[in-house]
Amino acid sequence: MLYYLFDYLREHYDFPGLRLFQYITFRTSLAIIISLIITTVFGHNIISYLRKMQVGETVRNLGLEGQMQKQGTPTMGGIMILLGILVPTLLLANLSNIYVILMIVTTVWMGAVGFLDDYIKVFKKNKEGLAGRFKIVGQVGLGLIIGYTMYFHPNIVARQKVDEANITKSKAPMVLRQKGETYYYTQDIKTTITNVPFYKNNEFDYAKVLKFIGPGYEKYAFLVFMVFVVVIITAVSNGANITDGIDGLATGTSAIIGITLGILAYVSGNTVIADYLNIMYIPNSGELMIFAGAFVGACVGFLWYNSYPAQVFMGDTGSLAIGGIIAAFAIMIRKELLIPILCGVFLVEILSVMLQVSYFKYTKKRFGEGRRILLMSPLHHHYQKKGYHEAKIVVRFWVIGILLAIITIITLKVR
Numbered sequence: 001m002l003y004y005l006f007d008y009l010r011e012h013y014d015f016p017g018l019r020l021f022q023y024i025t026f027r028t029s030l031a032i033i034i035s036l037i038i039t040t041v042f043g044h045n046i047i048s049y050l051r052k053m054q055v056g057e058t059v060r061n062l063g064l065e066g067q068m069q070k071q072g073t074p075t076m077g078g079i080m081i082l083l084g085i086l087v088p089t090l091l092l093a094n095l096s097n098i099y100v101i102l103m104i105v106t107t108v109w110m111g112a113v114g115f116l117d118d119y120i121k122v123f124k125k126n127k128e129g130l131a132g133r134f135k136i137v138g139q140v141g142l143g144l145i146i147g148y149t150m151y152f153h154p155n156i157v158a159r160q161k162v163d164e165a166n167i168t169k170s171k172a173p174m175v176l177r178q179k180g181e182t183y184y185y186t187q188d189i190k191t192t193i194t195n196v197p198f199y200k201n202n203e204f205d206y207a208k209v210l211k212f213i214g215p216g217y218e219k220y221a222f223l224v225f226m227v228f229v230v231v232i233i234t235a236v237s238n239g240a241n242i243t244d245g246i247d248g249l250a251t252g253t254s255a256i257i258g259i260t261l262g263i264l265a266y267v268s269g270n271t272v273i274a275d276y277l278n279i280m281y282i283p284n285s286g287e288l289m290i291f292a293g294a295f296v297g298a299c300v301g302f303l304w305y306n307s308y309p310a311q312v313f314m315g316d317t318g319s320l321a322i323g324g325i326i327a328a329f330a331i332m333i334r335k336e337l338l339i340p341i342l343c344g345v346f347l348v349e350i351l352s353v354m355l356q357v358s359y360f361k362y363t364k365k366r367f368g369e370g371r372r373i374l375l376m377s378p379l380h381h382h383y384q385k386k387g388y389h390e391a392k393i394v395v396r397f398w399v400i401g402i403l404l405a406i407i408t409i410i411t412l413k414v415r
Contacts, residue, residue, distance in 0.1 A: 144230065243380075249380060268286075269284065
């Protein structure tokens with residue numbers, strides 16, 4: 001909204017400084033500041049309200065040190081994160097940008113699914129919350145919306161070089177460009193191509209997954225793309241949800257991921273840098289940096305109250321939304337295949353649960369007694385059982401998250 005106000009003032013009045021709102025970096029900085037103010041300054045009031053409404057966490061005794069002391073700590077604090085993301089985005093971003101619209105939809109959609117789950121747990125006194133199948137329906141539904149829009153919306157395109165071996169039938173105009181002493185043509189076209197880490201040509205086309213079926217495989221690209229989108233959103237959302245088990249772990253890890261995604265959005269939306277890194281230039285995707293700034297500010301601001309000992313928990317309202325946001329963001333800037341690296345902490349956490357459950361069922365069926373790989377899953381609880389303080393576990397996971405973020409950025413230049 002402020003974006004449109006200052007754009008109007010800039011066109012009709014000659015006030016100094018109005019042009020600043022045209023710069024993505026300036027609006028991103030403001031988004032971070034506003035988000036921090038909302039989550040830190042107003043966060044205290046939200047926590048007091050949650051406490052007044054008796055929105056407290058019900059803790060099961062799992063035999064973990066300090067666990068029962070968290071009984072009654074206000075939950076559903078994810079509302080703070082949602083406000084910290086949505087308010088700066090609505091104020092500072094270009095709301096006609098399709099990428100921004102999709103991220104707002106993602107935030108509200110997954111926030112609503114998480115809120116419903118928390119509401120059932122807290123107010124309906126049902127510890128199981130929203131049935132797992134309904135969570136999956138929500139995640140799959142978002143995946144279908146994102147995938148369909150990405151595939152068919154005319155403003156979601158990628159810039160591709162046009163050569164004799166790869167001439168598109170797109171009606172998009174060809175533009176002559178220069179890199180050093182080399183001249184080449186490019187087109188902004190609809191495509192299912194994405195970036196791949198540690199790969200020479202740095203690109204992968206989803207359509208080629210079905211290349212084995214012979215001529216005409218391209219027409220099934222939509223189905224393959226949709227499956228990938230749904231799986232990625234579901235997996236990352238659940239990964240973030242499982243990681244949210246000890247104070248500050250999911251919040252801090254998500255902030256690190258958010259910073260990395262913001263950088264990737266900036267380079268993908270900048271012609272010069274994208275060309276230098278040999279990655280796809282995605283027109284208008286740079287606007288996502290404002291959203292990323294709000295996301296990081298919200299996570300860091302929430303961490304003010306969520307760090308050990310936590311004064312509030314985000315609940316599924318926050319964790320499901322965070323996971324959905326990260327997945328959708330990566331898909332939009334066509335860096336979703338970097339998620340196993342960037343979101344390595346989420347990946348290891350969810351794999352630890354899957355392996356623990358699978359091995360327990362297998363050994364119970366074979367030996368009549370279930371056995372475990374870990375002392376407890378997810379992985380962070382395993383280290384708690386080994387006697388590590390949860391604050392130390394969180395910091396070490398953050399360090400690993402930072403290393404993974406650096407590796408993710410490095411992969412852009414490896415080819």
